[in-house]
Amino acid sequence: MSKIKLPIAAVVAAAAGLVVLLGYFLPLPALQPIRDLLLNWAAILTGMAVLVGILNMVGAHWQRLSQPKNRDAASLVLVLAFWVTVAVGIWLSPAHPVFRRIITHIQMPFESSMMAVLSVTLTLAAARLLQQRRDLMSILFLVSAILFLALAAGLFNNPLMNLMANFLQQIPLAGARGILLGIALGSLVTGIRVLMGADRPYGE
């Protein structure tokens, strides 16, 4: 049964992908309604995937709470917070200003504290970099990080240094473009691989 089912899945996936891709490139009136329909289905499925993914996450934490050993208080907080949020969301509706205010006032401080932790973590990581990898690229990375921090802080504020700073700021721009072109080529080939069914991210 599975031997019959799986090539069909690959063919359906490839055909749907091809229709959407051709609809993007070719302005054929016959393709547009099919393309829109497929994209609508994708949007609905994505919504369902969010629900299933979140239930899976809550299930994983519930399972951890049910274990006889190594229980985690954070899992209890997550499960409780999830069900309280669901209950309040259903009671008030997600668009209700009070509900939105509560969520924002929990999420914002959390994200801000994570950002603060991240800044310390990155500083420490940069300080440890030469211990972990003592090579030319690491030295170049640290020197450029310090240089651009100094430039951004306006430490070298005279006409000659400003001219040099303008020149220096072009270098990372060129490098970033090079990296992004490489990523774009890789993304293109990855997409084609999936469209051809050579790479199946949905099992075998």
Add this chain to the structure above:
Amino acid sequence: MNLDSILGLIITITAAAALLFFWLRPQRKQEHGAVSLRNLPALMQLRRAVGLAVEDGKRLHVSLGQSGGSAIPSAAGLVGLATLRRIAQLSTLGDRPPVATSGEPLVSLLSQDVLQTIYNQSGVGAQYRPTQARLTGITPFSYAAGALPVIRREQVYTNILVGSYGAEIALLCDASDRAGAFSLTASDTLTGQAAAFAAACQPLIGEELFALPAYIQAGPVHKASLLVQDLLRWVLIGALLLGAVFKLVQWILGGTGL
């Protein structure tokens, strides 16, 4: 149909044809002109770390990143899934099964599907648990916060972080470092790459991300992909140089090229 669409279609068809050619050319020719992959120390270390983790009965963690709010798996997410497939093939029969985390619901479902398939193919389908591949949060920081306990508490020896990440990747690398584990990162964002360069044991930069499945021997199509990427890169370099020369000539002849 505008010029951009025509150009896009031509490039896509050319890339597809080249991929088919390199993938399906006869085995004998492939062996004769075998693709020699350049030495990437990060990926050599990854092979060693995967082997050691399996031998020592430790866990492998594949982190698939998040989508940055688009809700559609990025190409980096798809590369992460190909990597997960190969890592699962190598480690399913180990003492501790591999675990995958994701910050994107679709990728999370796909990672469950991939793991289940590999378990079934290995004949140990009954040992598969859906919680081995899990969503840990749907915003960058909530994803990181959810993945941190996996790295710290589940006896992970090797962390492979492949997907879309922002600066939060540094938190995951730091947790890995504190747990004494090896971390390899590959992100498709510039911020993620910069943060990972400072924090990871071995970061992959730029399109090295897309080379990862080829290096861990995920299949011949991944090597063919690398060849196509190289081919397209040379075409792009040629086009950029031609464009620059054209503008220079235009400027010399008195136009407004530069």
